[in-house]
Amino acid sequence: MPSFDVKLDPNLESVGNAVDTSMKEIGTRFDFKGTSAAVEFKKKEKEVIVFADSDFQIDQVREVLFGKLTKQKVDIRFMDVGKVEKIGGDKVKQVITVKAGIESDLAKKITKLIKDSKMKVNASIQGDEVRVQGNKRDDLQAAMALLRKEVDDVPLSFDNFRD
Numbered sequence: 374m375p376s377f378d379v380k381l382d383p384n385l386e387s388v389g390n391a392v393d394t395s396m397k398e399i400g401t402r403f404d405f406k407g408t409s410a411a412v413e414f415k416k417k418e419k420e421v422i423v424f425a426d427s428d429f430q431i432d433q434v435r436e437v438l439f440g441k442l443t444k445q446k447v448d449i450r451f452m453d454v455g456k457v458e459k460i461g462g463d464k465v466k467q468v469i470t471v472k473a474g475i476e477s478d479l480a481k482k483i484t485k486l487i488k489d490s491k492m493k494v495n496a497s498i499q500g501d502e503v504r505v506q507g508n509k510r511d512d513l514q515a516a517m518a519l520l521r522k523e524v525d526d527v528p529l530s531f532d533n534f535r536d
Contacts, residue, residue: 375513376506377534378499379483379520381475381527383451388471389414391441392421398437409464410434419471421452426463435467448528472527474501479527486523492516510536 392414399405399412411424412434423438425431439449455468475483483503484496494507494516507513517531 374506374508375510375534375536376504377513377517378532379475379503379505380530380532381451381472381479381501382530382532383471383473384445384447385416385419385471385473387445387447388421388442388451389416391438391445391447394444395434395438395441398441399434402437404433405430412438419473421469421471423467423469424460425465428457428465431457431465431467435469438469450526450528475503476501479524483520483524486519487516490516490519492519 392412395412399410408426408430409424410426410430413422413424414420415422421438423431423434425434435454439452442449442452451472453470453472455470457465457467460466477498480498480503484498487494487496487505492507492512492515493509494505494512496503496505505513505516507516513534520529
């Protein structure tokens with residue numbers, strides 16, 4: 374039976390490269406000289422932590438990071454920006470979580486979308502991905518087109534297409 378998997382799968386190596394190039398730019402820019410502006414990537418936790426001296430400066434550091442992510446072809450919609458926290462003195466930090474794997478709410482939304490469309494395909498949640506099965510390849514491609522059109526808040530990828 375033909376099927377495909379719907380995933381939310383960022384390229385963590387590209388995220389790491391973007392963080393490294395952001396740190397290089399922060400180190401050379403005049404407006405960041407003598408400040409605690411920094412970006413740190415924790416690959417296991419899938420978190421990017423941005424440090425700065427003020428709210429204004431943390432916005433600038435985040436803009437540098439997002440620019441580098443875009444150059445590395447990492448979709449910004451993978452980034453879940455947290456709130457700015459004070460960490461002592463005048464220093465602030467912000468945790469940006471890298472979304473990986475489809476959350477249960479989004480998985481339920483995807484399956485509901487497919488069932489409400491009355492297409493001849495079945496969607497089932499399997500861990501952090503959604504498997505879509507159908508009898509015809511055209512039905513699966515129509516389901517892909519529907520998901521691309523309707524779910525635009527996260528960058529979905531379609532993998533493991535089997536005929």
